[in-house]
Amino acid sequence: MDLLEIRKELDILDREIVHLFEKRMGLVEDVARFKLDTGKAVLDSKREKEKLQVARSYVEDPKLQESITELFQEMMSMSRRKQIGMLLERGRGFSSGFQKLGCLPFSGKSLVYQGAEGAYSYLAGRIFFQKENMIACTHFQEVLSALEEGRADYAILPMENSTYGMVQDNFDLLAKHPKLYVVQEIEFPVSHCLATLPGESFSDIKRVYSHPQALSQCADFFQKHPEIQGIPSLNTAIAAKNLMETGEKGAGVLCSREAALEYGLLILEENLSKKENSTRFFILGKEAVFSKDAGKLSISFSLPHAVGSLYHILGNFLFNGLTLTMIQSRPVGDGEFSYRFYVDFLGNLEQKEVLNALSCLQEEGVDFRVLGNYPSKEFKR
Amino acid sequence: MDLLEIRKELDILDREIVHLFEKRMGLVEDVARFKLDTGKAVLDSKREKEKLQVARSYVEDPKLQESITELFQEMMSMSRRKQIGMLLERGRGFSSGFQKLGCLPFSGKSLVYQGAEGAYSYLAGRIFFQKENMIACTHFQEVLSALEEGRADYAILPMENSTYGMVQDNFDLLAKHPKLYVVQEIEFPVSHCLATLPGESFSDIKRVYSHPQALSQCADFFQKHPEIQGIPSLNTAIAAKNLMETGEKGAGVLCSREAALEYGLLILEENLSKKENSTRFFILGKEAVFSKDAGKLSISFSLPHAVGSLYHILGNFLFNGLTLTMIQSRPVGDGEFSYRFYVDFLGNLEQKEVLNALSCLQEEGVDFRVLGNYPSKEFKR
Numbered sequence: 156m157d158l159l160e161i162r163k164e165l166d167i168l169d170r171e172i173v174h175l176f177e178k179r180m181g182l183v184e185d186v187a188r189f190k191l192d193t194g195k196a197v198l199d200s201k202r203e204k205e206k207l208q209v210a211r212s213y214v215e216d217p218k219l220q221e222s223i224t225e226l227f228q229e230m231m232s233m234s235r236r237k238q239i240g241m242l243l244e245r246g247r248g249f250s251s252g253f254q255k256l257g258c259l260p261f262s263g264k265s266l267v268y269q270g271a272e273g274a275y276s277y278l279a280g281r282i283f284f285q286k287e288n289m290i291a292c293t294h295f296q297e298v299l300s301a302l303e304e305g306r307a308d309y310a311i312l313p314m315e316n317s318t319y320g321m322v323q324d325n326f327d328l329l330a331k332h333p334k335l336y337v338v339q340e341i342e343f344p345v346s347h348c349l350a351t352l353p354g355e356s357f358s359d360i361k362r363v364y365s366h367p368q369a370l371s372q373c374a375d376f377f378q379k380h381p382e383i384q385g386i387p388s389l390n391t392a393i394a395a396k397n398l399m400e401t402g403e404k405g406a407g408v409l410c411s412r413e414a415a416l417e418y419g420l421l422i423l424e425e426n427l428s429k430k431e432n433s434t435r436f437f438i439l440g441k442e443a444v445f446s447k448d449a450g451k452l453s454i455s456f457s458l459p460h461a462v463g464s465l466y467h468i469l470g471n472f473l474f475n476g477l478t479l480t481m482i483q484s485r486p487v488g489d490g491e492f493s494y495r496f497y498v499d500f501l502g503n504l505e506q507k508e509v510l511n512a513l514s515c516l517q518e519e520g521v522d523f524r525v526l527g528n529y530p531s532k533e534f535k536r
Numbered sequence: 537m538d539l540l541e542i543r544k545e546l547d548i549l550d551r552e553i554v555h556l557f558e559k560r561m562g563l564v565e566d567v568a569r570f571k572l573d574t575g576k577a578v579l580d581s582k583r584e585k586e587k588l589q590v591a592r593s594y595v596e597d598p599k600l601q602e603s604i605t606e607l608f609q610e611m612m613s614m615s616r617r618k619q620i621g622m623l624l625e626r627g628r629g630f631s632s633g634f635q636k637l638g639c640l641p642f643s644g645k646s647l648v649y650q651g652a653e654g655a656y657s658y659l660a661g662r663i664f665f666q667k668e669n670m671i672a673c674t675h676f677q678e679v680l681s682a683l684e685e686g687r688a689d690y691a692i693l694p695m696e697n698s699t700y701g702m703v704q705d706n707f708d709l710l711a712k713h714p715k716l717y718v719v720q721e722i723e724f725p726v727s728h729c730l731a732t733l734p735g736e737s738f739s740d741i742k743r744v745y746s747h748p749q750a751l752s753q754c755a756d757f758f759q760k761h762p763e764i765q766g767i768p769s770l771n772t773a774i775a776a777k778n779l780m781e782t783g784e785k786g787a788g789v790l791c792s793r794e795a796a797l798e799y800g801l802l803i804l805e806e807n808l809s810k811k812e813n814s815t816r817f818f819i820l821g822k823e824a825v826f827s828k829d830a831g832k833l834s835i836s837f838s839l840p841h842a843v844g845s846l847y848h849i850l851g852n853f854l855f856n857g858l859t860l861t862m863i864q865s866r867p868v869g870d871g872e873f874s875y876r877f878y879v880d881f882l883g884n885l886e887q888k889e890v891l892n893a894l895s896c897l898q899e900e901g902v903d904f905r906v907l908g909n910y911p912s913k914e915f916k917r
Contacts, residue, residue, distance in 0.1 A: 161566050172556050173594040173604055179549050180600060185542050213554040222614050223554055225855055229610045233603050320867050323701050387768040466854045469847040474606055486701050
C-alpha cells in the first residue's frame, strides 16, 4: 500500500470510530437517565474498573493493552462528565456550599494586614478599606488569628509575586485555616525606593534593611553596589518605621514611596526593582460567599500516589473548557516529599462547566477544598 | 431498554471500538514505516491538525464535537509515541547529548558550597568529597560562578526541603546557568540544635540567628518562647561562626550539631525541627554525563499559553509508564504570571520510554532542557 491508500483507509476507519463513539455516548446517556429515573447512584467507579478489564481482554495484540486502557479511561472520563452534567441539570450532585451575594460588603468593615502603614499589604488593602479600619500585625500568622477570632472582618495576604513566585508560607497558612475563604484578589504593582534618614547621603549607606523578597527583587542594585549589605527584616514598612525610630546612621531601607514619606525618610533612589513587578494579594473572609462578578476560583487538593492522577485531574479543567491561571505545589508537611496542589482557574460557581469540574475533582482528589470564588482587581500606579 | 440490555449493547460497541482502534494503530505503523523507508519526516503536526478538523466534521451531534476532538487528540498522541518509538529503534529522533560514563569521578575533585564548615551543604557534600577539597562561598550565586569559572570541579546546592518546599532562588539560578548539569542527588536529614557561647544559659537568650528556612522549621520553638526573637542570617553555619567571632551576649543560633561543635559553641537543645525533615541537594558539574545507576531525571520547560498544554505534556510521562516525583513551577520572570515548570521523574537516559517521553516533550514544550540524569543517595543519621 502506498501512503495515499493507507490514508484513505485511515479516513474510513476514523469515520467509523466517530460513529461508534457517538452511539456509545448515547447509550451512556441512556444508562444515566435510567439510573436517575429509578433513583440509583449514577457514578459507579467499580463498574468503570471492570469495564477497563473487559476492554483489555478484547485486544488481540498484547502490546496494545496499555493504549486501550488509555483510550477507555479517556472515554469513561468523558462519560462521567456527561453523567455529572445530567445530575447537575436535575439539581443533584456537587454543592459548593458557597452563598451567592449581590456584592461584597467591604464598606465600614475592618481589614487586618501584616506590616505597618505604607506596607504593600496596607496600600493594596486601602483600595477597598478606609484608613481608620486598617489593623496592623507583625506576623502573617497573627493576621489570620485576628480574623478568625473576630478582631477584624477581613484579612489581606500577599500570595504571589510576578518575579519572585509564590509566598510559600502564606499558602501553608491557608492550608491550616480551612474556615477562611478568598473573597477578593488584588494585583498591585510593587516598586521599591531606597530611603534613609534626612541628613544622610548615598555614600553613607553601608546597610540596607528590607523584606527578603524586596532584597531579592533588587538584586541588581546590590550587585552594582557590593559595598552595601542587604539585611532581612519582617516587612518593608516595618524596616522604614524602625529606621525612623532607631535613627541608625549609615543605614537605608527598601520600601514603598508611601512608607518612606509616612516615616519622614529621605528618598535617594526610586524604582529599584524590575519595572514589571506586581504582587497578588488575597482578601480573606470568614463566610463562604461569591458574587456574580467573581471570575476566578482557587482550589487545593492532595493526590493519591497513583501514576497519572495529576493528569486526570487536569483533564477535568481542560475538557470543561476552563482556563488554568496558576498551578503550584507545596509539601504536605508529613516529612515525605508529597504535595498539596493549588490551582487557580477562571470561572464562576454558577457556571455548569465549573460545577462539573468541581464534582469530578471532589471524586478524584484528596482533601479537596474550594478556597474561594472571587473578583479580581488590577491596580495600576 | 433496561439497564442490562443497554450494557449488553455497550459491550458489543466497545468490542468493535477496540477492534477498529487496533486496526488504526496498525495503519499508523504502516505510514511510519513507509515514511522511514522513503526518507520522509515521520512527525507531521500540520496533518494532525487537519485530521482533527476532518474528525470533527464526521460528528452528527454538534454537542459532541469537543469530545471527538478530545478522543482524536488522545489517539494521535498515542500514534505519535508509536512513531517516535519506531524512529528511536532505527537510531533516529531525540538525542539527549548526554555522554554515558562508567562512574562519576568525584575522588580527588573539589566541591564548592554555600556557608561555612558544618553547614548542611557542607555535611551533605562530605559524603562524596574530602575535607581538603571543600570550598566555601557566601552566596549561592558565587557557588555557581566558581564552578563555571573553573575554580571548583563541582558545586552543591540545596533544592528542596521536605517541610519547607522548594528553594525558589536556586531553581531560578539553575535556569540562568544552562551549561551546568545535575550529576548527583543527595537527600540529607536536617536537624537543628540551639547553641550559644560557653558560659551562657537558656534564660540569657533573647535573639536567635539562623537561615530563614531554619527559623521557619523551628516555628514551634519560637511559639513556645515568644520572648526570643528569630533573626535571619545567610546560613546556619555562618550564624554559628559569626556568634563565635563577635562573642555577642544573649544570642543563640540554630545550626547543625556539627557546626556548633566546629565553632566551640555550647549546645542547649537538640532536634528542634520536625523529626522527619530532610533536604534534597543537587551536585552540579559542567559535563552533560550520566551513568548506568542514574535513576532520576530533572527537566524544565515553559509552556505555550494554550489550554491543556500542561495536560498533554503530562500524558507523555503517564503513557510511557514513567513516575513523576516532583512538579514545581516558577515565574519566568517577564513580570507576567507565566511559568517555567520543573519536573523530576524516575528513569535512565538509556531507557526507550525515557527517550520517547523526552522526544515528545521537545516537540511540545518551549525552552525544553534536560537538567540531568543522576543517581540518588539517601543519607541517614
